Amino acid sequence: MKKRSEKVSKEKGSSGFEEEITKIGGLNLQDKGSVQTTDDYQCSGILELDFPELCALAGVSEIPTVKLRQPTAASPSPSTDRGAMEGSPTQISSGSPVTTWCREPYLQIEKENGDSRTVKKVRVSGWMVDEVMARVLSKILPSLSNLQSLEMWRARLTDRTLTSLKNTITLCSNLRTVILDGNPIPGQAYYILLGEDSLVTHLSLRNNRIEEEGARLIGSALSTVHSTNRNLLSLNMAFNSIGDAGAIHIAQGLRLNRSLLCLSLANNHVGDSGAAHLAEVLGPFALTHEEIVERRRQLIMRDQLVPSQGVGTDSTGEHPLSIPSNSSIECNTSKVSKSSSKKKDAPKRDEKPAAGQTGATAAKKEEHKMTKKASDTKIARGRGGKSGGKDKHPSVTEQEEKSSSVQKSEEVVETLSPLLDPDVRHVEGKVIHPGNTALISLNLSGNKLTKQSLHMFLSLVGGQGEGGLLRLSLNVSFLEFLQRNNFPLDCEAFLNIQAMMSLKAPLIKAGSGQVDDEEGQAA
Template identity: 70%
Template sequence: MKKRTEKVTKEKGDSGAEDDAAKSADDYQCSGNLEMDFPELCALAGINEIPLLKLRQLTAAFPSTDSGAMEDSQTQISPGSPVTTWCPKPCIQAEMENDDSQSAKKIIISGWQVDEVMAEVLSKILPSLSNLQSLKMWQARLTDRILISLKNTISMCSHLRTVILEGNPIPEQSYHILIGEDSMITHLSLRNNCIGEEGACLIGSALSTVHSANKNLLTLNMAFNSIGDGGAIHIAQGLRLNRSLLCLSLANNHITDTGAVCLAEVIGPFALTHEEIVERRRQLMKRDQLPSQVDIADSKCERTLSIPSSSSLEQSSKGTKSASKKKDVPKKEEKTAALQTAATAGKKEVTKKDTKVPRGQGGKSEGKDKRLPGSEQEEKNSFVQKTGEVVEALSPLLDPGIRHIDGKVIQPGNTALVSLNLSGNKLTELSLQRFLASAVGQGEGGLLRLSLNRNCFPPDCETFLKIQEIMSLKDPLNKTSSCQVDDEQRQAA
């Protein structure tokens, strides 16, 4: 009986120690020092084999995205890939800006499994790295639960904008949670993740729907997946009302003309759907309510400004001379007229269809607003901020270039996208003709780079050569180099 009691007491003691260890890990306050915090957290979490921590100095200027994020690679990612360092043992690499252990800018996890315990450690330590800008996880065998944890961790990192998750197939294909409407990620690479049509559908909806759109993502790399034509159609759907994405790579995704034509159509003028037309009407009605609100606000300001100031009342009560009174009247009238002119100018600026910020937030009229009394200044500033948010967040459905043609509402197309990579797919000259028509229709704006190499058409295809010619004329790098050549020729002459 005595031995049994001792055994139970020992088990309770062991479990209590584990609870204390877990509690200590949860309560641990990270200092931002990676060398100190990481091993300490791993030990408190009960990790037996703590991954090595390798710190290295940044050898060049820190890039905004991974060097191979948007490249036109011809092979899939492999352990011998030059863009990733292979680690035979679990290891975390940190690129430091300087010798300071708190200056980590990039974290790299390569070639070993990140389980839920390690994900918890990362959720504690990554937000404490105030300079962290990039996170790369290659073949980390992520799961859906870990991806959700990772998404929450990223949202707590104040400066983390580049996320590279490559070689991490996830059954639920829930990568879209990383680019929700509130996501601050600007560069995302999802290469070689076995993303199919379902995953592409979710990503397309995250890019934009009729009622929402991602406004921060600039580059998206989905090369070496299997989205096919169905996935390409969903991505094209997401590009209809998205105006933030600049670079998109869909290289090596088994896309044929069916999917490519949809992508070509969305970068050129296209007809709005019934649902989009309904939403456009709703937004137009909401926008048309602004002028009446502006009139009310301006009239309040004008009525308040017509009240004499306390200094003028004191002067009149003291019985100043009539000559000085006559001099004050024109000054008051001039001041009132000037303020009325400023208010009218501000009203006209707010009601414009352009995305310009209404006057009052800055610019020439700011100095005039400073003349207003304190309460009136605060009231007008609050109103301008409210109206400014509406004007700045201009929806593509309110594009001033929208036209009514043959009973259809035609949108000018997505001209925000400047780089599209469709290399290594199954495109023929049929889809090339659609891309050519869209590129010509965009004029000087829109696409600056269209990669179509290694598809099902000959290199000397006439349509392909025309597209290359147009892109070369629009490419700003080519324009810069040609200008330099011209300058050198002038100097030599």
């Protein structure tokens, strides 16, 4: 009897496990035959189960295997790996051997705490993602609620698959890091990943043969007078061919962008002309006519958020940056309410008491009325019309919320728009902006810079003081086969830049202008 009961329990346990797997897969065995297309498939959030099923439904002839990469404390992440940072032709894949092609396609994933439902990284390495595979990924990636990083290295993307990928990224709630190295696209439409609604914070576009037109589109996506990207923190465009013209477009995008912290334009054939425009926007620069018009429009919109008491205009015809505080507005309001209550109560004081009433009784009633009106003037009544102590506190809270909402609206307008920077000043008929001090890391190593660029950046770093750039890389020392800029390492201006940068960021190695960037920027 004991053996029979054990056998029955084992059979029940195995059947229960099969039912659990079936439920996890998102389909019952009876319902599985009714699924004919990828649109009918319900993802479970477990990539190892969903990916083969979706590939089979999509008609993929050679289904890539799913390989799990165990994260270790010793192995660097793809963004900080030295080979990946430099964007060299032989990429290093986070502890994997150096490869330039993939004999057997596989999808590499990384999980948190070994949980099947916590895939945080997905990597495609060296095999083509065509339109069919793009449809599979568009179905499965949004179901991974913990997905944070997506890397496609040499996936032979096209304009259509890039558009599909962009739509997929939009549906992934926690995806913030996108690496598309080694994917040259004829249309160079990488800018679509940087729309105003994009939540991508780290974007790598190395080895994509981006030229002037691609740089122009990316620069416009970073910012224009009327729009700006507010989420991107790091952009790596190393090993492309944007040249001076492309660097000028990127500099234009930095004028009104205040979210980007790290930018790499290493090995892009950038000369002194492009470097000059980059240095210009990082220091004080004059606003264009279009920017001045937009600045005045934003000032008017901001001033409309609060009462116009005490707001005048300055000599330039623009509204001043100072706004009356909430305390002064409340004082003026209380004064007006007190004066109005006195005027309304004045006729009632002169009224004679009614017949049958004594003077004392009339005085008490009049005093009670005045007290009640004064309390009603100071504090609004509650919804029920009662003026008890319980209703006084919510009314005060409502007034505070109104004033705080006005203050928050002012702060939002000022913080989101660099045109309303309080340090903007007027000099000799020009409106001078203090410049982009948000960018803290700039990599221009491996280009065509000369001593002329060194003197410009030396002046820039000295003028920024404690803020602004903390990392400025102008040369490469540890990879000898890479191109160098056209100045000697013992140049006085270069040594002075190193000394100044070491004072601003003492933890950064300043031996040869080399900078380690945790966001994937080349040193």
